[in-house]
Amino acid sequence: MSILDIRVLGDPILRQATTPVTTISDDVQRVIDDMFDTMYHARGIGLAAPQVGRTERLAVLDLDNDPFVIINPEIVHSSSGRAKGEEGCLSIPDIYADVERPKTVTIRALDRHGKVFEREAGELLARCLQHEIDHLDGKLFLDYLSVLKRTAALAKWRLAADDYPGYIRRVALETPEDRNEHEHPDEEL
Ligand code: GNR
Ligand code: NI
Numbered sequence: 001m002s003i004l005d006i007r008v009l010g011d012p013i014l015r016q017a018t019t020p021v022t023t024i025s026d027d028v029q030r031v032i033d034d035m036f037d038t039m040y041h042a043r044g045i046g047l048a049a050p051q052v053g054r055t056e057r058l059a060v061l062d063l064d065n066d067p068f069v070i071i072n073p074e075i076v077h078s079s080s081g082r083a084k085g086e087e088g089c090l091s092i093p094d095i096y097a098d099v100e101r102p103k104t105v106t107i108r109a110l111d112r113h114g115k116v117f118e119r120e121a122g123e124l125l126a127r128c129l130q131h132e133i134d135h136l137d138g139k140l141f142l143d144y145l146s147v148l149k150r151t152a153a154l155a156k157w158r159l160a161a162d163d164y165p166g167y168i169r170r171v172a173l174e175t176p177e178d179r180n181e182h183e184h185p186d187e188e189l
Contacts, residue, residue: 001037003172004052009092009157011167013050015138018057020072024114028056032069032112035060042171044090046128048135051091059132063125073109073133076118078102085127087141093169094160095153099144101130 007013021028031054039047039060048059058071083103088096104122107129111117121129131141142150 001033003041004034004038006038006042006051006090006169006171007053008161008164008167008169009140009142010161010164011053011091013053013055014091014135014140016050016055017138018049018136019055020057021110024071024110024112028058029112031056032058032060036062036067038171039090042090042174045124046132047090048132050135050138057136059136061125061128061132063128069112070107070109070129070132071112071114073107073129073136075105075130075133076108077106077120079104083123083127085124087127087131089131089141090169090171092140092142092153092157093164095142095157097141097145097149097153099127099141101127101144105129107133 031049031052035047035049035052038052039045039062045063046059046061049056056071057073058069059073060067060069062068079102081103082100084098084100086096087099103126104120105126106118106120108116108118119129134140134143142153145153
């Protein structure tokens with residue numbers, strides 16, 4: 001398996017809609033394995049294909065030791081109840097903001113064997129599923145912020161963007177200290 005480069009805000013691939021997977025080929029299986037590898041290395045709980053430069057409609061997730069892949073996912077039900085929670089994105093390092101989303105969702109997707117499954121989720125898993133499916137539609141959590149908060153987030157991002165030439169974040173080269181910093185950006189200030 002290999003750790004893939006993560007594309008960051010500004011790479012047009014993050015704004016493109018993805019293409020449904022028609023065959024779960026060896027190539028797709030390998031991308032899935034590499035995406036898990038990359039997600040674990042970057043300490044994320046989800047990773048969508050466009051974040052590693054791919055156009056397939058698929059994402060991987062792992063919250064508390066339950067790895068799973070969603071292929072061609074769709075949200076088949078969203079609760080009317082909403083919840084606010086803090087989000088971050090491996091493609092927008094060090095930027096965090098509260099986002100309001102439906103509290104629970106039911107998604108339908110294919111697993112890595114091509115079998116259809118449905119999954120109802122609440123709490124952080126519901127949030128993460130929505131965040132990943134948004135990626136597959138070219139959407140980012142920044143899009144939900146007020147103009148004021150988005151402007152502030154983008155101003156902060158502009159200062160950090162120089163660290164990612166070509167909109168590429170080479171997580172393979174990041175030290176454990178770097179990754180810890182991304183996870184707890186303010187603790188050492
Ligand atoms: O690692 C991640 N954490 C997270 C926290 C709150 C809401 C969504 C997420 S997903 C994110 C990884 C990522 O960027 N996935 O696309
Ligand atoms: Ni993300």
